[in-house]
Amino acid sequence: MLQDVDATIPRHLITVLCGPSGGGKTSLLRLLNRLDDPVRGEILLDGTSLNDYNVTELRRRVALVFQSPVMFSGTVSDNLAVAAELGGLQEGQFDELSDEVMLLAELDPSLLERPGGELSVGQKQRVNVARALMTSPEVLLLDEPTSALDPETSRSLMKTIHGLSEERRLTIVVATHRVAEASEYAEHALILRDGRVVDSGDAERVLGGFADLEATGP
Amino acid sequence: MSLQTLDVLDEPMLDLTWIDLTVAVGLVLIAIGVSGWHRTGLAKGFAVGAIRTVLQLTLVGYLLVYIFAIDRWYLVVAALLLMLAVASKAAVDRQDSKPSGLLGITGVALLLGSGLTLIYVSVMVVHVDPWYNPRYLIPLFGMILGNAMNAAALAADRLRGEMETRRAEIEAYLALGADSVRAAREPVRRALRASMIPTVNSLMVVGIVSLPGMMTGQILAGSDPLVAIRYQIVVMFMLGSAVALAAVIVVLGYRRTFFTAAEQLRPESS
Numbered sequence: 106m107l108q109d110v111d112a113t114i115p116r117h118l119i120t121v122l123c124g125p126s127g128g129g130k131t132s133l134l135r136l137l138n139r140l141d142d143p144v145r146g147e148i149l150l151d152g153t154s155l156n157d158y159n160v161t162e163l164r165r166r167v168a169l170v171f172q173s174p175v176m177f178s179g180t181v182s183d184n185l186a187v188a189a190e191l192g193g194l195q196e197g198q199f200d201e202l203s204d205e206v207m208l209l210a211e212l213d214p215s216l217l218e219r220p221g222g223e224l225s226v227g228q229k230q231r232v233n234v235a236r237a238l239m240t241s242p243e244v245l246l247l248d249e250p251t252s253a254l255d256p257e258t259s260r261s262l263m264k265t266i267h268g269l270s271e272e273r274r275l276t277i278v279v280a281t282h283r284v285a286e287a288s289e290y291a292e293h294a295l296i297l298r299d300g301r302v303v304d305s306g307d308a309e310r311v312l313g314g315f316a317d318l319e320a321t322g323p
Numbered sequence: 324m325s326l327q328t329l330d331v332l333d334e335p336m337l338d339l340t341w342i343d344l345t346v347a348v349g350l351v352l353i354a355i356g357v358s359g360w361h362r363t364g365l366a367k368g369f370a371v372g373a374i375r376t377v378l379q380l381t382l383v384g385y386l387l388v389y390i391f392a393i394d395r396w397y398l399v400v401a402a403l404l405l406m407l408a409v410a411s412k413a414a415v416d417r418q419d420s421k422p423s424g425l426l427g428i429t430g431v432a433l434l435l436g437s438g439l440t441l442i443y444v445s446v447m448v449v450h451v452d453p454w455y456n457p458r459y460l461i462p463l464f465g466m467i468l469g470n471a472m473n474a475a476a477l478a479a480d481r482l483r484g485e486m487e488t489r490r491a492e493i494e495a496y497l498a499l500g501a502d503s504v505r506a507a508r509e510p511v512r513r514a515l516r517a518s519m520i521p522t523v524n525s526l527m528v529v530g531i532v533s534l535p536g537m538m539t540g541q542i543l544a545g546s547d548p549l550v551a552i553r554y555q556i557v558v559m560f561m562l563g564s565a566v567a568l569a570a571v572i573v574v575l576g577y578r579r580t581f582f583t584a585a586e587q588l589r590p591e592s593s
Contacts, residue, residue, distance in 0.1 A: 138498050140587055160585050165500035175495035178509070191500045233495075240500055 106132050107143070107300045114278060114293070119270050121287040121308065122280040123315055124297035130280035131172070133297065134246045137278065138169035150244075165192055168242035172249040174229035176221030181212075184221055184236050192240035202239060209272065210235035211265045227258040231265070238269075244276040245269065251286065259283075263290055288312040336545045348373070387461065396455035403441075403464050407433055410468045414476040420483060428576035429475050436475075436569030437467045444561045463561070466537065470522065470562045471569035478518035478570040479577055485510035486581050487591060494588055503582040511574050518570040522563055529559055 107129045114120050122130045135141045136148060139160050148155045155163060177184050185203045194202060207214045210231040216224070224232065230250055237245060247266065251259035263279075267290040270277050281287045287294070291308035296315050304311050351373040358366040390398050411430040415421055441464050445451040451459045486493070489510055496506035529535060530552075537558055541551040581589055 139585060140494060140498060142585060142587070156585075161500045161502055163500075164498055169498040171491070171495060171498070173491065175491050177492065177495070187496075187501075188499050191505070237499065 107136070107297075110146075110297075110300075110302050112295055112302050112305050114276065114295075116276050117270070117274050118292040119267065119277045119279065119290055120293040120295060121291040121312070122278060122295050122297055123282065123284055123287055123312065124303075126282060128297040129300040130282075130297055131248050132300075134169055134248050134278065134280055137244070137246055138164055138167055140169065161191075165240040166242055167244040167246065168237035168240060169246040170230075170233045170237050170248065170250060172252055174226065174233040174253075176224070176229055176232065178221070180218050180220055181224070181232050182217040184232055185217075185239050188236045188239035194239070203235075206235040206238040209238060209265075209269055211261070211268075226253045227255075227262065230254065230262065234265070234269075238273075242275070244278065247277065247279045249280055249282070251281065251283065259286065266290065284312055284315055336543070344377075387457070390457045390461070394457070396453075399455040399457045399460055402457070402461060406464060406468055407437065410472040414472045414479070417476045418480055418483070422580060424580055425479060425577060428573055428580075429479065432475050432569045432572035432576065433468065433471050435572055436565050436567075437464065437471045439568060440467050440471075440561050440565040443564070444557060448557055448561075462537075463558075466558060467561055467565040471565040474518040474522070474566040474570045475573045477521075478514045478573045481517040482510055482514035482574050482577055485513050486578075490588065490591070497586055497588065503578070503586050506586075506588075507578050507581070511578060514574045515570055518574075519566055522566045526559055526563065529555070535559075 110129075110133065122133060124130055132141070136143055137155075139155055142156070150158065150163070150167065158166075177187055182203065185206065186199065189199050189202065203217065204214050207217065212228065212231050212235060216228065216232075221229065221232065230253070234245075234247070234250070250266070251262055254262060263286060266277060266279065269275050270290075279287065279291075288308060291312065293306070294308040294311040294315070295305040296303045296311060304314060351369060355366045355369045358364075358369055386402070390402055407430070411426060411433050414429050414433070415426045418425065441460065444463060444467075445454065445460060449459060449463075486507065492509070493506045497503070525533070535555055535558070538551045538555040541554065542548055583589060
């Protein structure tokens with residue numbers, strides 16, 4: 106589906122992947138987390154091919170949050186505990202870290218004991234972000250994190266994501282088709298259309314051009 | 324009065340003649356009649372099934388007479404392996420989806436699950452002598468294999484279903500850095516439960532709701548009911564072991580086929 110993709114994602118910045126549905130945004134994120142592998146070509150992290158990393162360790166460093174939030178069985182705390190266990194968190198550090206990620210994801214710590222199934226979609230999406238943070242990733246990939254949310258919740262989640270980038274110095278890649286929303290926080294942008302990168306670079310320039318492109322239409 | 328002096332135990336077993344069997348055909352005619360009356364489409368199935376029952380069992384009867392008479396270990400082992408092959412094929416044939424490799428996995432599961440159970444029972448419990456005595460090994464293996472086959476088929480079917488319905492959850496585990504074993508823990512647990520519940524249930528109700536065929540057969544054949552129940556107890560326990568081993572081997576072997584070496588979930592096959 107993706108073809109001739111040659112792009113760099115800068116460290117410690119928020120990069121947005123923009124483009125119409127089916128353009129290849131999700132496919133690219135899945136390649137970065139190695140849920141899929143490219144048929145041809147190579148993806149490098151710190152100059153080393155993704156294939157040369159231990160795949161489970163790579164996925165903890167490059168965390169992916171899906172478009173539709175997935176809750177594991179049990180409470181919010183149980184969900185975070187799964188990630189803590191996978192991240193090799195020491196016993197005794199859990200409470201501190203879980204409180205921290207809940208705050209980072211702007212979730213009330215009182216939700217920790219709530220069953221995951223009882224939360225709203227917006228809360229589930231934030232729990233999914235918090236859960237991903239439990240493995241202390243360097244890169245956070247977010248696939249259309251706001252697509253199921255109303256505009257207000259969506260703006261608030263994007264603000265949270267921006268905060269994460271500032272406080273944690275995380276490299277964040279957000280796939281979205283909402284250009285206006287993306288341009289508010291994006292520092293770097295990549296436009297994907299029909300599986301090809303049609304433009305990439307400074308967000309202000311790229312997204313400005315993309316908005317025009319959208320406005321004139323095919 | 325001890326049980327041994329009960330008159331019933333001294334009764335010789337009533338032999339069934341071919342004429343008696345012909346009379347028994349009336350029972351199948353009742354089933355065919357009911358099926359035809361309500362147009363269930365099963366009348367032909369009953370007729371064909373009845374004919375197959377007669378042919379298959381007669382064939383097996385003569386085969387057993389032959390194997391008992393020749394009394395050679397390799398004939399007994401060959402018969403057991405043939406049963407194993409047929410059971411493996413039958414378990415896979417019941418699946419909606421039959422990926423390549425499932426037959427091999429099922430074969431190994433039934434070989435280990437049923438084989439180890441048979442060895443345990445025949446060597447350590449029943450003390451079969453000589454070790455290949457077909458009068459014991461073949462009926463014991465038949466019972467073990469039948470149950471292990473059902474468990475293997477149920478386990479494989481359920482695992483596939485769970486892996487399909489839980490794709491998003493499994494990928495969420497993988498994306499967090501879980502390996503395939505951790506990611507598929509819930510589907511594996513559910514497949515094992517589904518395949519072992521019938522055996523647990525039968526342990527609960529045996530003798531109350533159901534009188535097992537083997538025990539009934541032994542009693543009809545003139546055995547002391549107290550000997551028959553001891554055999555049945557062994558049988559129930561051995562079925563537990565065969566079912567658990569076959570199910571767990573199928574599930575663990577089959578699970579691997581859903582993932583790539585890079586801990587990626589393979590695309591759904593149709």
